[in-house]
Amino acid sequence: MKRIGIDLGGTKIDAIALSAAGDAVFEKRIATPRSYDGIVSAIGELVQAAGDGTVGIGAPGSLSRKTGLWRNANILVCNGKPFQHDLQAAIGRTVKMENDANCFALSEAIDGxxxxxxxxxxxxxxxxxxxxxxxxxxxxxxxxxxxxxxxxxxxxxxxxxxxxxxxxxxxxxxxxxxxxxxxxxxxxxxxxxxxxxxxxxxxxxxxxxxxxxxxxxxxxxxxxxxxxxxxxxxxxxxxxxxxxxxxxxxxxxxxxxxxxxxxxxxxxxxxxxxxxxxxxxxxxxxxxxxxx
Ligand SMILES: [Zn+2]
Missing domain, CATH: 3.30.420.40 (ATPase, nucleotide binding domain)
Incomplete structure (x- = not known):
């Protein structure tokens, strides 16, 4: 099973698919759309292009456990939106989402x-x-x-x-x-x-x-x-x-x-x-x- 990762940034969105051995078998970078809907559908398309696999997404900000809404992001259009819910609907798979710095930390701890x-x-x-x-x-x-x-x-x-x-x-x-x-x-x-x-x-x-x-x-x-x-x-x-x-x-x-x-x-x-x-x-x- 491949592991697909998405990193949402203010100017670009990166996608990767890692093989079971941890090698990158797919990589793509696009410019970050300006609108919320544009971001959601662009991430959906990147995941489709990456193929089958689990999907993890890193983004600035964090999910409020209480409200289910995204908060504290410097990409302001994402704040106050049911970001994870909307991404799951666009992708058609359950996704895990985390703050981008947390994703950085995990990567460096595991094989960095x-x-x-x-x-x-x-x-x-x-x-x-x-x-x-x-x-x-x-x-x-x-x-x-x-x-x-x-x-x-x-x-x-x-x-x-x-x-x-x-x-x-x-x-x-x-x-x-x-x-x-x-x-x-x-x-x-x-x-x-x-x-x-x-x-x-x-x-x-x-x-x-x-x-x-x-x-x-x-x-x-x-x-x-x-x-x-x-x-x-x-x-x-x-x-x-x-x-x-x-x-x-x-x-x-x-x-x-x-x-x-x-x-x-x-x-x-x-x-x-x-x-x-x-x-x-x-x-x-x-x-x-x-x-x-
Ligand atoms: Zn502060």
Missing amino acids: AGQGYAVVAFFTVGTALGGGLVANGKLVVGANGEAGEFGHTALPWPNETEWPLLPCFCGKKGCAEQYVSGTGLARDHLRVTGEDVSGKEIVARARGGDVNAVASLTRLQDRFARVAANIACVVDPDVFVIGGGLSELPELVEQLPQLISRYSFSGTAEARVVRARHGEKSGVRGAARLWG
Whole structure:
């Protein structure tokens, strides 16, 4: 039986079919339609093209167990819709759906950089900060589907320069995502230096030796380490796997273990931090794995 995965993103939808051995036997990418109905029928067509098999779908946001409606997605047309129900009707099969960062985490835990570790904490650091937690090969989703939402844990141990805490789109203040993300990096750099440039540009300048850019990345790293050390106080994962655009920065990942250790409860913890193996394909591969 093939495992079909779909990864819905803001600009593209990826499809994959994995053989029983885990090899990709079908892959397709299309642009994301603008309307909700367009998205539902496009996913239906991708699954038809992939053929028979189980269907797992990863998408931004999550399913409310209470109402059966999709919520918190940055693809706004999907919010408040019976997304899973409509997709099942379009596809004609039962589908499993999960938050996209959770799919990423599952993929990396099963046959990616977290393979072989019992407890895997996954971060995707891009425009936003996504997270996922996998224990013994199973996603930890939680009673309300909110486990592993590391981006909306609070920035731990803020220093004097970090007050007042920044507002988050979720309605609270001080969420980790507002600091540990490409968007957060750019805003922090602007606040401190007055230079309005993208996260990507800051990284490029830091590599060129720009002192201000290096300082901005150092602040990001320190905050990232605090967020990770805070998570270690709850689950002390065997490995942290880092994906997303900022994970392409080897120096960011390389220095994290020693910084996490500094913020750990004992002050000496040895954190293992690795970069994701499957890159942006982790999302669709993890969606295909939702059926096990
Ligand atoms: Zn938030």
